[in-house]
Amino acid sequence: MSNRNEPHDQGCLDNNLDRLLELGESAPGMPEDLKVRIRSKLTEAGRESVKKRIFPSRWALWPVAATVLAAVVLIVLWYGNSSKAIAWADVQGQLNQVHTLTFNALTGISANTGIRITERYKVYFRDPGLSRIEEYPPDAGSDPIEKGPRKITIIRREPGSNERVTLYPGIGRAELVDSVLLTDGSEPPSQPDLNFVQSTWELIKKTTADKTRRIVDRIINGVPAAGFEFEIPHRAYVNPDSQTRARLWASGEDGTPLLIEIEYRDPLGQNMRMEYSDIKWNVLPDESLFDLSVPEGWSLSRIRTESAEYANAGLAPGITLQIGPDGLEPLTETEDVARVVRGDQTTHLDSDIPPDARIIIELKPEAIQRLRDYARANPKKLIILDFDRQIKVVPNLYGAGPSQLSFDLGLLNLSLAELEKRYLTTTIKRNE
Numbered sequence: 001m002s003n004r005n006e007p008h009d010q011g012c013l014d015n016n017l018d019r020l021l022e023l024g025e026s027a028p029g030m031p032e033d034l035k036v037r038i039r040s041k042l043t044e045a046g047r048e049s050v051k052k053r054i055f056p057s058r059w060a061l062w063p064v065a066a067t068v069l070a071a072v073v074l075i076v077l078w079y080g081n082s083s084k085a086i087a088w089a090d091v092q093g094q095l096n097q098v099h100t101l102t103f104n105a106l107t108g109i110s111a112n113t114g115i116r117i118t119e120r121y122k123v124y125f126r127d128p129g130l131s132r133i134e135e136y137p138p139d140a141g142s143d144p145i146e147k148g149p150r151k152i153t154i155i156r157r158e159p160g161s162n163e164r165v166t167l168y169p170g171i172g173r174a175e176l177v178d179s180v181l182l183t184d185g186s187e188p189p190s191q192p193d194l195n196f197v198q199s200t201w202e203l204i205k206k207t208t209a210d211k212t213r214r215i216v217d218r219i220i221n222g223v224p225a226a227g228f229e230f231e232i233p234h235r236a237y238v239n240p241d242s243q244t245r246a247r248l249w250a251s252g253e254d255g256t257p258l259l260i261e262i263e264y265r266d267p268l269g270q271n272m273r274m275e276y277s278d279i280k281w282n283v284l285p286d287e288s289l290f291d292l293s294v295p296e297g298w299s300l301s302r303i304r305t306e307s308a309e310y311a312n313a314g315l316a317p318g319i320t321l322q323i324g325p326d327g328l329e330p331l332t333e334t335e336d337v338a339r340v341v342r343g344d345q346t347t348h349l350d351s352d353i354p355p356d357a358r359i360i361i362e363l364k365p366e367a368i369q370r371l372r373d374y375a376r377a378n379p380k381k382l383i384i385l386d387f388d389r390q391i392k393v394v395p396n397l398y399g400a401g402p403s404q405l406s407f408d409l410g411l412l413n414l415s416l417a418e419l420e421k422r423y424l425t426t427t428i429k430r431n432e
Contacts (some may be wrong), residue, residue, distance in 0.1 A: 086226040088209040090255030091248065095201040101125040103279045110263065110271040122149070128194040129157035130290045154290055157194055165292045174294040177303045184427040185311030197281065203232070204248075218249050220258040225249035232262070269379075302349040306416055313340040313426040319388050321361075323371060323395060323405075326382040331374060336367035340424055341404060345416035356410040357419055360400050368403045388423065 105121040120136040134149040152167040164177040193199035207230050215227035232244040244264040250257050260276040294300055315321065315337055324330035342360040363371075375383055375397055385395040385407050395407040409419060420426050 086250055086252055086255050088207075088212050088228060091228065091250045091257060092205050092255075094250075094255050094257065095205055098197050098201050098281045099127045099195075100284055101197045101200070101279070101281045102283065102285060103276045105277075106275050108273050108275075110273045124285045124289055125197045126285055126290070127197050129155075129162075129196075131155045131157075131196065132285075132289050154292055156290065156292065157192065159194070163292055165294065167294070167298075172295070172298045173301075174298050175301045175303060176292070176294065177305060179305040179307065181307050181309075182428055182430065183309040183311065184313075184429070185309065215247060217252070218259075220249055220251075223258065224252040225258050226252055226255075301351075304347045304349055306345045306347075308343045308416060308420070308426075308428050310340055310342065310424070310426045310428065313424050315340065316423050316425055319423050320386075321388070322386045323383065325374065325378065326384045330386070331370045332363060332367040336364050338362045338364050338403070340426070341401070343416045343419065343424075347415075354410065354413045355415050356408070357412075357414065357416050358406055358408050358410075359419070360404055360406045362401070362404045365403050368397075368405065371405075372397055 102122075102124045105119075105123055106117050107119040108117040117138045120138060122134040122136070124130075124132040131154070133153045135151040135153075136147065136149055148169060150168070150170055152169070153164065154167075155162055155164045160181050162179045162181075164179065166175040166177070168174070212228045212230045215229045217227050218225050227247060227249050229245065229247045232246050244262060246263075247261045248257055249259045257279055258277075260279070262274040262276075264272055266272050315334065320334050321332075321337060322330035322334070323332045339362050340359060341362050344358045344360075346356040371383065374381075383395060383397065384392050386392050387407070387409065391409070391411045393407050393409075393411070395405045397405050400406045412419070414422070417430060420428060
């Protein structure tokens with residue numbers, strides 16, 4: 001553990017002793033059973049002092065002093081083993097060489113009346129490239145595993161591709177998805193890091209101690225835990241008006257993270273909270289958890305997805321784009337498009353449904369700001385994107401990136417490759 005600030009710790013200890021001896025009040029975060037034991041000792045000492053006042057003598061003071069000393073020893077022992085000794089460096093030190101991770105998670109909407117849980121998960125990760133997410137009903141309770149998941153997603157990632165199976169146990173249905181990632185840039189296409197566990201903890205390790213703030217300690221599953229609070233800038237684009245705040249409680253014994261809470265405001269203005277508990281790492285999950293096999297007798301849908309990342313792509317000459325409130329003058333025009341970032345296509349192999357294609361573009365910062373400012377000020381007004389005077393769609397102003405938005409071009413009934421040839425400037429190459 002890290003060295004403590006001894007003058008500060010001594011001051012805290014003195015203050016806690018004063019509160020115990022003068023007020024009968026215990027230190028914050030002290031376990032209830034220890035509070036009871038100390039109060040019992042102090043009550044016993046008080047009774048002894050009343051009795052001894054009738055026939056005072058020097059020897060009569062010893063039982064009282066011994067009783068008070070016992071209470072003092074209890075708090076000193078507790079304080080020496082409490083979470084006050086844990087520093088941020090201890091937490092970061094626990095995150096070296098992490099290759100597997102499992103945890104329970106929930107997502108909810110925070111309100112004055114508490115949190116309304118909207119999703120519950122059990123999550124497994126194993127580097128490199130393996131993940132399993134089990135989704136449970138929101139009302140499944142604090143231990144939903146017994147009731148069984150309503151949805152299971154298993155993913156095996158490799159450089160440039162991944163395979164995914166989604167299982168719906170309640171109806172015996174499965175989706176098998178084969179994904180290909182393309183790029184015309186010098187860097188490989190982006191996707192979640194194959195060493196996802198290690199890279200996730202790296203985000204916490206990059207948070208320096210001066211960016212954290214100590215918060216009230218808690219007892220997590222019977223273990224005293226030190227609390228820390230810090231900001232996560234990486235998700236600021238989800239809502240530019242709100243930072244993402246994280247709170248982490250680490251074991252007072254060795255700095256192991258026990259509970260993480262994340263709060264942020266979503267684009268609809270709702271206060272959201274995510275909670276990660278029962279965190280374990282470097283405990284090897286069973287290989288069968290990542291099996292992509294579909295149970296016999298289940299219905300199966302096969303899907304292929306293709307994602308193309310463009311290094312220097314734009315709209316082809318003569319192609320127009322306007323975005324603005326429905327029925328009013330546009331707020332952005334073609335010249336506000338800085339570049340075309342990405343294209344995504346979904347093909348249903350067992351169906352005649354036409355391929356579904358989406359495009360992500362990056363706007364000039366002042367242009368995306370105009371759109372988002374208007375959308376926040378006029379939440380009931382629909383924002384419309386007019387693509388080359390052929391189709392009108394509703395764009396997604398958030399979730400793609402700080403200056404990016406996405407929109408659906410499925411109404412054109414064209415594959416992503418055909419969209420690129422007609423409407424974009426890109427050098428993506430495919431194996432036809």
